Amino acid sequence: MDWKGRRRSDNVEDRRHMSASRAGGAPALGLILRFLPFLLKTKAGRILLLVGAVGYAGMHFMGVDVLNLSGPGQVSSSSAPLSEKDKEMGEFVSVVLANTEDIWTPLFQQMGRTYEKPVLVLFRNSVNSACGYAQAAMGPFYCPGDNKLYIDLSFYEDMKNKLGAPGDFAQAYVIAHEVGHHVQNLLGVLQRTRQAQAGLSQAEANRLSVKQELQADCFAGLWGHYADKDFRLLEDGDIEEALNAAAAIGDDKLQQQSQGTVRPESFTHGTSRQRMEWFKRGLQTGSVAACDTFR
């Protein structure tokens, strides 16, 4: 990617010097669990739980913990100073985020809406969000409760070394996918999916989750379309990097790697082939309507 010297976003929150404790989201969860039997009894209670869940659950980049692929991960001190490489990676994500802002703002205008820019939080090891306490091993995620994307940049090392998905455009795809969830949040897709999932069997709910994730992939591809056409950010080989990453994080591929077997009814993000196809569709069309995975 030809990213250096481009506009950086003001919406990056660098928490790489801080360490998080588990305390953050726990009291709220404890309270919910305590009143769970009562809440489940009434229809109003069930709706309350549903609304709560929308704010509480984060949307992840992939379905299996990356570090699980090769046993427990190493623990590093969160007070370690930022290296030159850390600083450069911080600049990179800031440029990518800025570019998603420049592309989604006019697209929302065309839909007669306003694009409210999300915040991207950089963290190390663990972080507290409105969706609760999260560890780096869970991978990057978007929290609809606070409109923030969370990423520990060590995930990029895992992509390269453990998933065989190197490259800066593959890294940008991760951010664009989480931004895609933010777009879904603004368009009401996340809320509609949650409501539709209530009362469904786990397998049926998972099928809706797959549609939602594939749409985020399509939106990531859509970003790539304009990043190339209007901003000339892409270089030779970039598209192959993103497609290779999409293939590396398919549920079938990850389950095969981590469990040695594949259970399609448990898929939440889609197969390698589906993830590649929907990313490609967004990339080729640049059309929000073409990303309707629910149709």
Ligand SMILES: [Zn+2]
């Ligand atoms: Zn996702």
